[in-house]
Amino acid sequence: MVGKQTRFPSLVLGINRGTGFGSGTIDKTLSWTPGGTPIPAENRPHVLFERLFRAETADNIVTRRSGADRTRSVLDAVRNEAKRLNDQLGKDDRRKLDEYFSSVRDVETRIASDLEWLNKPKPKVAPLNFGKDVQALDPETRGGKAFDYRRYQQLMYDVITLALQTDSTRIISYYARRDLSDGTYTYGFMGCPYNYHEMTHHGEEAEKLKWLTQVDTWYMQDWAYFIEKLKGVKEGDGTLLDNTLLVWGS
Numbered sequence: 001m002v003g004k005q006t007r008f009p010s011l012v013l014g015i016n017r018g019t020g021f022g023s024g025t026i027d028k029t030l031s032w033t034p035g036g037t038p039i040p041a042e043n044r045p046h047v048l049f050e051r052l053f054r055a056e057t058a059d060n061i062v063t064r065r066s067g068a069d070r071t072r073s074v075l076d077a078v079r080n081e082a083k084r085l086n087d088q089l090g091k092d093d094r095r096k097l098d099e100y101f102s103s104v105r106d107v108e109t110r111i112a113s114d115l116e117w118l119n120k121p122k123p124k125v126a127p128l129n130f131g132k133d134v135q136a137l138d139p140e141t142r143g144g145k146a147f148d149y150r151r152y153q154q155l156m157y158d159v160i161t162l163a164l165q166t167d168s169t170r171i172i173s174y175y176a177r178r179d180l181s182d183g184t185y186t187y188g189f190m191g192c193p194y195n196y197h198e199m200t201h202h203g204e205e206a207e208k209l210k211w212l213t214q215v216d217t218w219y220m221q222d223w224a225y226f227i228e229k230l231k232g233v234k235e236g237d238g239t240l241l242d243n244t245l246l247v248w249g250s
Contacts, residue, residue: 006169007117009110013048013156014041014175015139015182030173035102041175044138045155046130052159052168053125061118068111075104123166128158139184147184150222157226165233165240187215223248 012031019038020028031039042048056064079101086097136142137152153176163169179186179196186192186199192211199215202208226246233240 004113006167007120007122008052008163008169009113010171010173011048011160011163011169012039012041012173013160014043015177015184016175017041017043017140026178028175028178030175033103033106035099035106037103037106043140044134045128045152045159046134046137048156049128049130049159049162052163052166053122055122056118064118065115068115071111072108075108079104123168125162125166128155128162130155139182148189149184149187150190150218153222154225157222157229160226161229161233161240164230164244165235187218190218 010031012029014028014030016028018028018040020026021038027038029038029041031041033039042051082097082100086094089097130137136148137155139147139152156174156176160172160174163172177184177196186194186196192215194208194211196215199208199212202212227241230241230244230246231239235243
């Protein structure tokens, strides 16, 4: 598997943190484990940067190893209990329990991978300028019309580019927007008075059509910014863009 060759098998990112399950009707993540468990998304570019490139201290290494040992002990206890329960279940319930076992195995695999990379130094990169108020980069606490989505988006693309450039991961999913419900009001900071849902249900209203055209243009400008970032990184005989598969969905 590709993910086994890098420190992070994949990065799951989004405009909102978490999975969205239990808190609404729209998912906040694009990624799931093979066992069917949603993988929480990270939405803060400065936190992602720290996770990718901050060097581990000796104390951090000891703490993480201790935490991994505790987690494995819990998983062992849970597995033993589940095996005893399995003998008392019918066919359908056993199939559901097997899905649960798959999730446990996913966690064990991630723990083993984390421990394997723990003593290997992280790549060194030039720091990014996240500004003095990093809290402003969290859409969940600084949403609304004051949220500068363009600055946020470009910083996310900067960190994603560094992650690929340093081969920290080779697989990334990024849920860039949840218009109508993500708290960022489309491009309100640039004057747009509508959320995206309202504009796509424009009813041929000239004003909504005008803003829909403008907002779609801004979306593509942000996407072009990311493409140019990848294009500007030399890799082998070509560029990072030459060796990257990009998919934009809506």
